[in-house]
Amino acid sequence: VSFARAGYDVRLWDPAPGAARSAKEYVKTLLPEMEEAGLLGTRSQAKVCELISAVSTLEEAVSGVCHVQENAPEDLQTKIQLFAELDALAPSDAIIASSTSALLPSAFTEKTPGRTRCIVAHPVNPPHLIPLVEIVPAPWTDEATIARTEALMLDVGQSPVVIQREIDGFLLNRLQAALLDEAFRLVDGGYAKAQDIDACMRDGLAMRWVFMGPFETIDLNAPGGVRDYVARYQGMFRRMTDTMRHSADWSGAVLNHVEESRRASLETDQLQARQIWRDRKLMAVAAFRRKELADLSK
Amino acid sequence: VSFARAGYDVRLWDPAPGAARSAKEYVKTLLPEMEEAGLLGTRSQAKVCELISAVSTLEEAVSGVCHVQENAPEDLQTKIQLFAELDALAPSDAIIASSTSALLPSAFTEKTPGRTRCIVAHPVNPPHLIPLVEIVPAPWTDEATIARTEALMLDVGQSPVVIQREIDGFLLNRLQAALLDEAFRLVDGGYAKAQDIDACMRDGLAMRWVFMGPFETIDLNAPGGVRDYVARYQGMFRRMTDTMRHSADWSGAVLNHVEESRRASLETDQLQARQIWRDRKLMAVAAFRRKELADLSK
Numbered sequence: 308v309s310f311a312r313a314g315y316d317v318r319l320w321d322p323a324p325g326a327a328r329s330a331k332e333y334v335k336t337l338l339p340e341m342e343e344a345g346l347l348g349t350r351s352q353a354k355v356c357e358l359i360s361a362v363s364t365l366e367e368a369v370s371g372v373c374h375v376q377e378n379a380p381e382d383l384q385t386k387i388q389l390f391a392e393l394d395a396l397a398p399s400d401a402i403i404a405s406s407t408s409a410l411l412p413s414a415f416t417e418k419t420p421g422r423t424r425c426i427v428a429h430p431v432n433p434p435h436l437i438p439l440v441e442i443v444p445a446p447w448t449d450e451a452t453i454a455r456t457e458a459l460m461l462d463v464g465q466s467p468v469v470i471q472r473e474i475d476g477f478l479l480n481r482l483q484a485a486l487l488d489e490a491f492r493l494v495d496g497g498y499a500k501a502q503d504i505d506a507c508m509r510d511g512l513a514m515r516w517v518f519m520g521p522f523e524t525i526d527l528n529a530p531g532g533v534r535d536y537v538a539r540y541q542g543m544f545r546r547m548t549d550t551m552r553h554s555a556d557w558s559g560a561v562l563n564h565v566e567e568s569r570r571a572s573l574e575t576d577q578l579q580a581r582q583i584w585r586d587r588k589l590m591a592v593a594a595f596r597r598k599e600l601a602d603l604s605k
Numbered sequence: 606v607s608f609a610r611a612g613y614d615v616r617l618w619d620p621a622p623g624a625a626r627s628a629k630e631y632v633k634t635l636l637p638e639m640e641e642a643g644l645l646g647t648r649s650q651a652k653v654c655e656l657i658s659a660v661s662t663l664e665e666a667v668s669g670v671c672h673v674q675e676n677a678p679e680d681l682q683t684k685i686q687l688f689a690e691l692d693a694l695a696p697s698d699a700i701i702a703s704s705t706s707a708l709l710p711s712a713f714t715e716k717t718p719g720r721t722r723c724i725v726a727h728p729v730n731p732p733h734l735i736p737l738v739e740i741v742p743a744p745w746t747d748e749a750t751i752a753r754t755e756a757l758m759l760d761v762g763q764s765p766v767v768i769q770r771e772i773d774g775f776l777l778n779r780l781q782a783a784l785l786d787e788a789f790r791l792v793d794g795g796y797a798k799a800q801d802i803d804a805c806m807r808d809g810l811a812m813r814w815v816f817m818g819p820f821e822t823i824d825l826n827a828p829g830g831v832r833d834y835v836a837r838y839q840g841m842f843r844r845m846t847d848t849m850r851h852s853a854d855w856s857g858a859v860l861n862h863v864e865e866s867r868r869a870s871l872e873t874d875q876l877q878a879r880q881i882w883r884d885r886k887l888m889a890v891a892a893f894r895r896k897e898l899a900d901l902s903k
Binding site for chain 1 (some may be wrong): 614619683707709721729734735736737739764766767768769770772773774775776778779780781782783784785786788789791794795796797798799800801802803804805806808809810811812814815816817818819820821823824825827829831832835836839841842843844845846847848849850852855856860863864866867868870871873876879880886887889890891893894898
């Protein structure tokens with residue numbers, strides 16, 4: 308949807324019979340709400356739909372394209388095999404990007420003959436609502452491949468960031484890991500209830516982070532900017548981080564607390580309904596950002 | 606403003622001559638935009654203004670009140686002294702709460718005769734836009750003091766969380782510390798540019814956290830809820846957190862990178878203007894949450 312609403316022709320292919328067609332049907336169900344929320348830009352539902360087609364062979368899918376976005380299961384052998392095929396079939400000037408969130412590009416493109424045009428472009432689910440795309444080059448990925456992938460993502464209205472060198476988890480999941488680890492430690496240590504961690508983030512920290520991020524936040528929180536902030540507060544934060552040098556066992560006793568807290572707010576059989584709720588709220592956040600925060604530099 | 610817009614009589618006092626009156630004048634300048642954004646509820650600017658008065662003595666400020674909110678500088682001796690005075694002057698059934706973000710309540714209320722009614726209620730700046738309030742009891746704080754403080758904060762439309770036992774930094778700053786430490790490590794290690802950390806948070810992670818928080822987010826990210834999520838992903842996250850056992854020196858070489866990145870987006874002499882921008886955007890976020898996300902359980 309992200310590509311089609313920006314006017315790109317999109318071809319869907321999946322080895323499972325009928326899966327690509329089902330994917331297109333699923334996309335159709337998203338469009339009415341997206342249009343209403345102003346998330347299709349100037350394009351009509353019909354036009355976006357027309358730009359997306361399900362095809363039945365990989366050859367057909369990649370013929371004549373400028374960009375391939377691979378979404379196979381997170382299995383190394385599958386990716387190695389698929390990248391070899393894609394490299395053989397796609398036009399020589401097409402970029403081959405993987406959506407992987409878990410594998411490093413060097414692990415599955417090393418032996419690919421056209422490895423300089425291979426890259427990771429990791430979207431965040433659901434990509435039609437969340438703009439971030441993590442672009443991760445392998446050591447042998449061309450500068451031009453990086454630049455063209457970044458330009459394409461910008462062109463379709465996503466927010467690309469280029470990771471400077473490979474690291475496990477890329478940026479988003481590492482930031483999430485650091486935060487979750489402290490959240491589990493605080494509940495495990497008996498300092499906080501799980502629902503209070505959520506309230507701290509939702510009704511506190513995230514209200515700034517959602518339009519500035521952590522560095523701009525601290526840059527504006529001291530009269531002299533970030534250097535002044537670090538001079539004033541590094542000592543205070545260091546006393547805290549020095550007590551964070553161990554992981555709680557997330558699956559230990561703390562998980563009983565967290566699960567009880569979650570199940571007290573939401574029964575297991577309500578999880579699916581709540582996921583629908585989440586996607587509706589996320590759409591409201593996306594629409595709000597598009598309208599109110601449109602140009603964050605202003 | 607938070608108390609007055611909920612209909613409470615508020616008396617401001619500051620030992621510096623004229624400071625309380627200036628504070629009231631400052632509040633007046635906030636009201637037009639707040640009213641326009643729907644952040645004054647059903648009350649008019651005039652009514653809210655009328656409910657706030659600047660008084661010239663501490664006696665006058667606390668006479669007959671149900672709640673005292675202390676906002677002195679973050680200095681231990683100042684707080685010890687002030688709490689002794691407040692305890693002597695305030696009605697015997699009034700709660701005495703400190704806004705401190707840095708000091709533990711046990712450190713400045715131990716010798717206060719009425720220490721069972723003393724507590725920390727730490728708001729997040731600016732409290733008229735950010736609802737979170739961290740309530741931190743000392744070991745000797747009465748259950749009734751905790752419950753009444755929580756009830757008052759709920760009544761005025763803030764989002765109170767009760768910390769279960771004292772810990773340095775409370776919850777919000779500890780979560781921020783964990784996240785910032787990884788942000789500095791990633792820039793220090795040459796993996797990310799500072800502006801890309803901000804984009805990851807702003808255009809990725811925070812879009813869910815701003816209405817769910819981290820635990821609800823993972824609870825909805827696995828078919829079987831949080832237990833299922835931990836079973837699937839703890840190993841992956843543990844590999845990441847195992848490489849986070851050291852702090853970057855925030856004031857070392859990494860600070861040059863972060864500062865260059867920030868100053869490239871924003872010159873030092875623009876910091877103040879950007880703070881005004883931030884407060885305007887924050888007001889938009891607050892108004893959005895009040896309208897669109899009003900009841901997060903729905």
